[in-house]
Amino acid sequence: SQKIEQNSEALNIQEGKTATLTCNYTNYSPAYLQWYRQDPGRGPVFLLLIRENEKEKRKERLKVTFDTTLKQSLFHITASQPADSATYLCAFNYGGSQGNLIFGKGTKLSVKP
Amino acid sequence: DAGVTQSPTHLIKTRGQQVTLRCSPKSGHDTVSWYQQALGQGPQFIFQYYEEEERQRGNFPDRFSGHQFPNYSSELNVNALLLGDSALYLCASSLRFDQPQHFGDGTRLSIL
Numbered sequence: 001s002q003k004i005e006q007n008s009e010a011l012n013i014q015e016g017k018t019a020t021l022t023c024n025y026t027n028y029s030p031a032y033l034q035w036y037r038q039d040p041g042r043g044p045v046f047l048l049l050i051r052e053n054e055k056e057k058r059k060e061r062l063k064v065t066f067d068t069t070l071k072q073s074l075f076h077i078t079a080s081q082p083a084d085s086a087t088y089l090c091a092f093n094y095g096g097s098q099g100n101l102i103f104g105k106g107t108k109l110s111v112k113p
Numbered sequence: 114d115a116g117v118t119q120s121p122t123h124l125i126k127t128r129g130q131q132v133t134l135r136c137s138p139k140s141g142h143d144t145v146s147w148y149q150q151a152l153g154q155g156p157q158f159i160f161q162y163y164e165e166e167e168r169q170r171g172n173f174p175d176r177f178s179g180h181q182f183p184n185y186s187s188e189l190n191v192n193a194l195l196l197g198d199s200a201l202y203l204c205a206s207s208l209r210f211d212q213p214q215h216f217g218d219g220t221r222l223s224i225l
Contacts, residue, residue, distance in 0.1 A: 004155075034213060043117070043203050043216030044156065089155050100169045101146075101214065103155030 006104040019077040021107045023090035029068045030092035035075050038087045080111045117217035119204050125223045126194050134189040134220045138206030145187040148203040156203055162187055199224045
């Protein structure tokens with residue numbers, strides 16, 4: 001069965017630095033993947049979607065890459081701020097499973113001032 | 114423009130009981146998905162409803178059932194509650210199955 005692994009449970013960085021979060025998957029490539037942000041006690045909030053034929057997507061200080069050879073997606077936050085502190089989830093969708101998102105466990109990011 | 118709303122926000126039940134959770138999708142969205150999120154884990158897909166029918170189902174027993182109404186709102190029912198059913202139950206809506214999903218803040222279900 002398909003599995004998703006987010007490389008670390010927690011990541012601590014200094015304000016102003018770039019945070020890089022990793023998401024790996026097994027077996028065949030998903031049709032697309034998404035990144036979400038989740039704050040304590042709240043539901044996930046959609047950030048970015050990237051399809052299998054796209055290598056990179058950007059939105060303001062956020063960047064997502066999708067490498068089907070490495071079976072990996074990287075999520076970058078540049079010029080990080082304490083307000084970026086949250087848990088970040090990657091989620092994959094596989095062709096034919098229409099809407100069935102498979103989530104990783106998430107990485108808790110802490111940005112220290 | 115209201116986003117996804119879920120009720121109740123918190124619920125305490127005992128083993129063996131039954132529970133119904135409710136969800137109103139974001140305005141204009143016709144597809145509703147339900148997820149279970151245990152503490153420290155990512156959300157796990159339960160099922161998805163579109164046009165009042167269950168279209169996709171995850172690896173959950175038949176104790177978990179749902180319904181979608183003509184106005185696109187949805188209910189999640191869980192029978193014969195187990196201690197392991199304690200979790201945050203999230204509802205998400207989207208306009209199409211392959212579009213980003215908008216999540217509510219969930220119902221925190223505790224089983225005693």
